[in-house]
Amino acid sequence: KAGVTQTPRYLIKTRGQQVTLSCSPISGHRSVSWYQQTPGQGLQFLFEYFSETQRNKGNFPGRFSGRQFSNSRSEMNVSTLELGDSALYLCASSPLRRNTGELFFGEGSRLTVL
Amino acid sequence: QKEVEQDPGPLSVPEGAIVSLNCTYSNSAFQYFMWYRQYSRKGPELLMYTYSSGNKEDGRFTAQVDKSSKYISLFIRDSQPSDSATYLCAMSDMNRDDKIIFGKGTRLHILP
Numbered sequence: 001k002a003g004v005t006q007t008p009r010y011l012i013k014t015r016g017q018q019v020t021l022s023c024s025p026i027s028g029h030r031s032v033s034w035y036q037q038t039p040g041q042g043l044q045f046l047f048e049y050f051s052e053t054q055r056n057k058g059n060f061p062g063r064f065s066g067r068q069f070s071n072s073r074s075e076m077n078v079s080t081l082e083l084g085d086s087a088l089y090l091c092a093s094s095p096l097r098r099n100t101g102e103l104f105f106g107e108g109s110r111l112t113v114l
Numbered sequence: 115q116k117e118v119e120q121d122p123g124p125l126s127v128p129e130g131a132i133v134s135l136n137c138t139y140s141n142s143a144f145q146y147f148m149w150y151r152q153y154s155r156k157g158p159e160l161l162m163y164t165y166s167s168g169n170k171e172d173g174r175f176t177a178q179v180d181k182s183s184k185y186i187s188l189f190i191r192d193s194q195p196s197d198s199a200t201y202l203c204a205m206s207d208m209n210r211d212d213k214i215i216f217g218k219g220t221r222l223h224i225l226p
Contacts, residue, residue, distance in 0.1 A: 105157030
């Protein structure tokens with residue numbers, strides 16, 4: 001069974017640009033969550049989608065947005081990039097409706113903002 | 115006070131030693147407790163999963179939850195160099211907004 005796939009794995013952007021990251025969950029998983037990981041703040045929750053609906057949102061500015069498609073694939077977008085947005089962005093999928101913590105993570109998209 | 119506190123390390127121990135990793139938390143409503151392992155340049159992988167209090171053992175790994183003290187532990191017996199990774203504790207409360215809160219992780223080095 002294929003794992004969670006994230007693309008692109010690495011990208012470099014400049015301040016003010018926007019970026020779109022993609023996540024394909026494990027087949028059959030309908031819940032997709034996004035996290036930002038930085039050395040200083042650790043793993044911080046961005047948002048979670050289930051069946052194309054955003055179920056939960058973390059404390060990030062409106063520049064961070066996401067969506068989920070009918071095939072459960074998800075994208076997140078960051079507009080007007082800032083230097084502080086440099087991070088590893090992780091996507092996780094879960095087979096469960098309720099978030100009990102059994103998450104399956106992808107390898108992440110490492111974003112560098114110059 | 116942060117919801118989940120975890121010593122970042124690094125923690126260096128000789129091969130074969132018993133490793134103890136810990137987290138404290140402030141929200142007494144947390145019910146699900148997890149330990150994730152993250153190798154360098156990889157995503158976290160679920161290692162142990164516990165509901166409510168008590169112990170859970172899986173091979174060389176034992177997870178312990180003490181809800182009265184708001185303290186969770188992960189013990190690794192007969193540690194191996196391949197156990198060198200960052201270990202993140204995580205917890206969630208299904209009765210609230212069931213967000214999963216992660217600790218910042220402890221970097222562990224097992225010295226051959």
